[in-house]
Amino acid sequence: MKFSLLHPRDQLVTTMERIYHYGMTTTSGGNLSILDENGDMWITPAGVDKGTLRPADIICVHPDGNIVGPHKPSSEYPFHRAIYTQRPDFRAIVHAHPPALVAFSLARQTPDTRILAQTHALCGPVGYAPYRLPGSLELGAIIAETFAQGVASVLLENHGIVAGGASLLTAFQRFETLDFCARTLIAAARTHNQAQPLSDEQLALAQQEETLPTFAPSAHTGRERELRQEIVAFTRRAYQRQLMTSAAGNASARVDARTFLITPHGQDRLHFEIEDLVLIQEGRGEQGKTPSRMARLHQAIYAAHPDIGAILMAQPPGVMAFGVAGQPLDTRLIPESYIMLRDIPLLPYGVQFGAWQQVATPLSPATPALLIQNEALLTTGATLLQAFDRMEVAEFSAQAVLHTTSLGALAPIGDAEIAELEAKFLS
């Protein structure tokens, strides 16, 4: 489904549902708008349950101020208008009060988006608007003034976040990615280390274009078709479990000794379709499609490990707290973690761009997962289910370890217990 072809009313309802169900707004909080080609502003209404919003509830405000619809427009309508006036490049605005970003606004800090190359590329730096009365013209003026600095999002002091974009999908992805940054940074503050943002040189590494020669597949096997459905289902599930955001993360599965399927570059992870997936055969990509930028890394892993049938790379925020703080995640604390994940090596940022053997070589049946600093957790398995299970277990383990810091010292299990686990489950 092409989201941009939906009517603004349907785009707004679908996006609000997504924000509500991802836990980024309450029933009464948050508002979204789209400015269409006629200058009409489509905006969510005031005082309507955000959990059950329908297209008929959306309000249209004409350029002359005339309001059409069954409700009043959002009480924060004035700042939407002020931002569009200031930023003609914006066609959509997303505003809500997700707890992690509100925490930053209460601490009067902006989240650093340089924790991952993808988050920085999508969001850039975050602006900061001092407190003004909600719904007031003064609030609108100060937010618009901050957007005039050229930023794509503004944190509202003691209030929430506003993100803009040339489409609702872009504004939403910025909003969601900022929430991911905030949650990851808050979690990273509970590790022993500080979050380490990427330097300009490190960010530049991620800018290099990586194109593969192409080929036209002569046929699509039953196995390939089966895997297309599986990859779509598991990426959707990874998104719904908040192991991925809509703008980062990739997955692949082996079709045969020479061929694998991988997710495409740059599309919304919740809405991958089977035809979006890219077949890769001996270093060549299916023509007319752009594979994930990690395709060559996946290829190196499949070439080195015939036993690996699937690879996932994602950014679950608990694990990434360790990944951005440069601290290994200790899996020897919980039997399930150790059995599923064994020790997870921490690799330096940059290996994912060309140093593929440095990623492929440490993998083995006894090392099925790797954490690449400021990039992703990489899990492997004989099947997608196994790689997915490992991703989920890693995130639960990371969250458990992070929660413990609020309670007391971490008490690991001993070497004798680890030896016992190895003898029973891993020999």
Ligand SMILES: [Zn+2]
């Ligand atoms: Zn608000």
